[in-house]
Amino acid sequence: MTRKLAFMLATCVMFGTVPLTAHESCSGSACNSFSVEGKNYSTSEKRAKAVFINKDKSRGIRLKGCVLEAGKCGRSFVLEIDPGLKSQVSEPAATQSAILNINIANFLPQQGSGPPVTPRQCQKQCTGNDTSAERANCLKKCPQATASSPSGAEFFKISGASLEPAGWDELDSWTKDDHASAFATFQASCRPIVRSQSSNDMRPVHTALQTVCARAVKAGPLDTEASRHFFEANFRPIRIRKLGDAAGFLTGYYEPIVDGSRFPTREFTVPLYRRPPDLLAAGATQPGGPFPNTGRAFRRTSSGALVPYYDRGEIDDGALDGQHLEICWLRSATDALFIQIEGSARVRLEDGTMLRINYDAHNGYPFVPIGRVLIDRKIIPREEMSMQRIREWMQDHPDEAKDVRRQNRSVVFFRIVGLTEEGEAIGAQGIPLSAGRSIAVDRALHVYGTPFFIEAELPTGNGRGSTPFRRTMIAQDTGSAIVGPARADLYFGAGDEAGQAAGRVRQAGRFAMLLPRELDPVAAGSGVPLPLPRPTIMIRPHPLRPQTIASSEKLGSKSERNLMSAEIKPRGALYRLAR
Numbered sequence: 001m002t003r004k005l006a007f008m009l010a011t012c013v014m015f016g017t018v019p020l021t022a023h024e025s026c027s028g029s030a031c032n033s034f035s036v037e038g039k040n041y042s043t044s045e046k047r048a049k050a051v052f053i054n055k056d057k058s059r060g061i062r063l064k065g066c067v068l069e070a071g072k073c074g075r076s077f078v079l080e081i082d083p084g085l086k087s088q089v090s091e092p093a094a095t096q097s098a099i100l101n102i103n104i105a106n107f108l109p110q111q112g113s114g115p116p117v118t119p120r121q122c123q124k125q126c127t128g129n130d131t132s133a134e135r136a137n138c139l140k141k142c143p144q145a146t147a148s149s150p151s152g153a154e155f156f157k158i159s160g161a162s163l164e165p166a167g168w169d170e171l172d173s174w175t176k177d178d179h180a181s182a183f184a185t186f187q188a189s190c191r192p193i194v195r196s197q198s199s200n201d202m203r204p205v206h207t208a209l210q211t212v213c214a215r216a217v218k219a220g221p222l223d224t225e226a227s228r229h230f231f232e233a234n235f236r237p238i239r240i241r242k243l244g245d246a247a248g249f250l251t252g253y254y255e256p257i258v259d260g261s262r263f264p265t266r267e268f269t270v271p272l273y274r275r276p277p278d279l280l281a282a283g284a285t286q287p288g289g290p291f292p293n294t295g296r297a298f299r300r301t302s303s304g305a306l307v308p309y310y311d312r313g314e315i316d317d318g319a320l321d322g323q324h325l326e327i328c329w330l331r332s333a334t335d336a337l338f339i340q341i342e343g344s345a346r347v348r349l350e351d352g353t354m355l356r357i358n359y360d361a362h363n364g365y366p367f368v369p370i371g372r373v374l375i376d377r378k379i380i381p382r383e384e385m386s387m388q389r390i391r392e393w394m395q396d397h398p399d400e401a402k403d404v405r406r407q408n409r410s411v412v413f414f415r416i417v418g419l420t421e422e423g424e425a426i427g428a429q430g431i432p433l434s435a436g437r438s439i440a441v442d443r444a445l446h447v448y449g450t451p452f453f454i455e456a457e458l459p460t461g462n463g464r465g466s467t468p469f470r471r472t473m474i475a476q477d478t479g480s481a482i483v484g485p486a487r488a489d490l491y492f493g494a495g496d497e498a499g500q501a502a503g504r505v506r507q508a509g510r511f512a513m514l515l516p517r518e519l520d521p522v523a524a525g526s527g528v529p530l531p532l533p534r535p536t537i538m539i540r541p542h543p544l545r546p547q548t549i550a551s552s553e554k555l556g557s558k559s560e561r562n563l564m565s566a567e568i569k570p571r572g573a574l575y576r577l578a579r
Contacts, residue, residue, distance in 0.1 A: 137226075156204055156519035158445055161485035163513075164239040168232055171512055172455050173470035175228065182451065182472035183216070183227035185437040189429060189449035189474050190216045205447040208516035213449065231472070235514035237453060241486045248486025248511040250456055252502030253342050253440065253479075255425040255494035258335045260328045260347035260355070268329035270336045272347075275361040275413040276325055279309060282364070293443060293480045297364025309363045311409035316402075327414055328355060334394045337370070337405055338387070338499075340412040343479065344425040346494060354421035357414040359428075365409035367481050373407045387503030410480075425494065427477035435493030440477035445485050446513075450475045454488065456509035472514070486511040 157163065168174055190213030193206075212234045222230060241248055261268035277287055282295040297309040310319040328347050330336050339345040343359040370390055374380040380389055394401035417426050424432040427440070429448040439452065452473050457466040473488065482489050490505060492498040 156515065158240070158485050160243055161445070162239075162241050162243050166237045166239050166512060168237060171237055171453050171470075173468070174453065177228075177453075177470060177472055178224060179227035179231065179472065180222060180224040181434075182437060182474070183222055183230060185434040185474045185476075186449070186451055187216050187219075188431055188434070189213075189476055192430060193449050201447065203447060204519055205450060205516065208518040209447060209449050211518060212516050231451065231514060234517060235451065236517055237512040238515045240511050240513045242484050245486070247508040248454075248484075248488065250454070250458075250488055250490060250505055250507050250509045252490045252492050252505035254492045254498040254502040255344050255346060256335070256339050256342055256499060257346045257348065257495050258330060258339070260330050261350055262328055264326075264329045268331055270330045270333050271326040272328055272330065272336060272339065272345075272357065273315075273320060273325045273411075273413050274327050274415060276309075276320060276323065279361055279363070279413070280306070281361075291361035293362075293478055294483070295364065297362065308365075310411075311363065311365055312411050313406045313409070315363075315411055316406070325413075327357060327416060332395075333405065334391055334401070337408075338391070340410075343412065346421060353419055355416065356418035356420065356426075358417045358426055359412055360415040361413045362480060363409075363411045363413075365411075367410045368408040370404060370408060373404050377404075386500075388500060425491075427491075429476045431476060433476055433491045434474070435491060435498065436471070437474055438476045438491040439473040440479045440482050440489035440491070441475040442483050442485070442487055443478040446475050448475055451514035452488065453512040453514065454509050455512075456507050458507060459504045469509075 190209075193209055193213045194217050215234065216230065219230065259268075260272075264271070275291070276299075278299045279291075280287055280298045280300070281291055282297065298306045299309050300306055328349070330339075330347070339357075345357055347355040347357065349355055371380075371385045374390065374393065375382050375385065380393060394404075424435060427433045427438060428443065439454075441450075441452075452475065454469065454471060454473055456469045458469045459465075460467050473490070477489070477491065479489055486509075488509075488511070490502070492502040
């Protein structure tokens with residue numbers, strides 16, 4: 001074999017410098033495998049890989065770089081061979097920086113007592129292997145990461161949230177989840193993240209997810225065990241809740257399927273509207289563009305004055321008539337209300353075409369849950385509240401239902417996203433949702449693509465018990481009522497059955513955010529000074545009153561007093577708003 005000069009190392013440097021030697025005996029079929037320290041390794045014909053064979057003194061073979069041949073990375077590679085291996089090479093060692101015509105074998109995690117490869121380094125190498133079986137086998141052998149913070153990790157915090165590092169073994173039934181399903185949903189979120197490297201989102205989680213997502217996309221399909229190892233190698237579980245709350249809160253949503261018409265008829269009389277051209281978000285100078293999920297909305301009068309946008313009552317009374325904003329017409333106002341609550345729908349038109357619509361904007365009024373109104377008016381008892389119960393009451397009491405609907409002044413506007421019944425609803429991230437794996441979160445606090453492990457007890461269909469819910473969910477959607485660090489809407493799919501399951505969910509839940517290991521929630525508080533001790537103030541006792549206790553010794557914390565005096569706000573079955 002012709003030797004190349006050392007200056008041809010040029011490209012693809014991956015590791016630090018160690019003394020270089022080379023084994024020159026490989027040629028033809030002899031390159032299909034090679035033996036190092038008594039172990040045989042098959043070679044790959046697809047691409048160059050790094051090989052770590054670690055024994056005492058961390059001896060090993062490493063890929064140094066590929067040699068440019070005719071402008072392309074050819075099949076000749078520069079190998080770094082630790083001097084400790086010289087005695088194990090069957091042929092005499094050549095001079096340093098020689099080139100070998102062999103293909104490098106797929107990576108395997110190190111074995112023995114040498115310095116350990118970090119979980120992240122191991123995983124990064126594993127995802128470069130050629131086949132899913134090789135990737136899965138490699139990931140299973142990677143060392144598991146711990147919840148402790150790596151040195152140099154970027155500080156991370158969420159305003160108003162309590163963040164508490166946890167171990168993987170502290171997540172109830174973590175090992176029993178279908179991690180392959182969760183990983184496939186995570187990969188779906190990763191693809192747009194990897195493509196949009198120029199995103200304006202500069203939050204640390206988004207930046208860290210770009211790195212993790214590149215590995216996930218490169219990894220391809222993984223089985224359940226390999227998927228679990230991927231999550232454990234790339235993330236750390238962080239218990240998250242709102243400060244002062246014991247747990248988070250869950251609701252469910254779905255995609256309704258209803259009949260409709262392109263034109264108003266005697267049967268189809270209730271319109272769904274697209275975004276009005278005069279709708280202005282708070283702070284905006286011109287209409288159009290992305291619309292925030294929360295906040296007020298305005299319009300300009302003929303005199304140029306800025307006034308709040310029309311509410312539900314005004315729109316029901318014809319405020320938008322004549323502007324040709326109707327996307328389609330539905331059979332009942334109840335169908336329209338539920339579609340606005342869910343934020344998306346499939347509308348089956350007269351000719352069989354399936355019209356897909358999604359949330360686009362809102363009129364700027366806070367959402368008032370219909371269930372709450374019915375409970376407050378003592379129309380439906382709290383224990384009987386469900387989406388189906390609301391629907392039945394509205395159908396039986398059309399006149400009263402009109403007034404109840406008007407108590408919710410919020411109106412949602414839609415856009416057409418397709419003309420097919422294939423696939424799931426499109427979430428706010430712009431990708432199809434996955435039933436049982438996608439959640440809507442507070443977009444102001446969380447980044448799309450972030451995994452959460454959620455533990456809750458969800459009600460069963462017979463209303464007589466609950467079933468454990470222990471599952472990795474991926475943030476892919478948002479909603480105006482989804483506010484707070486531990487608040488999520490679970491996506492159940494499309495159709496009546498999914499709607500019934502979603503309508504039963506309004507439960508407390510424990511949230512563990514899976515935070516990329518590049519970020520460090522522990523160190524975030526290390527530089528924050530502790531508050532000064534509260535001084536003890538003795539007050540002269542009043543002759544007619546009991547002696548006052550020192551302020552630092554008063555019984556009951558502020559949170560306890562607030563809990564005792566706080567107004568208990570009812571949560572109806574529909575405690576959420578369209579995404």
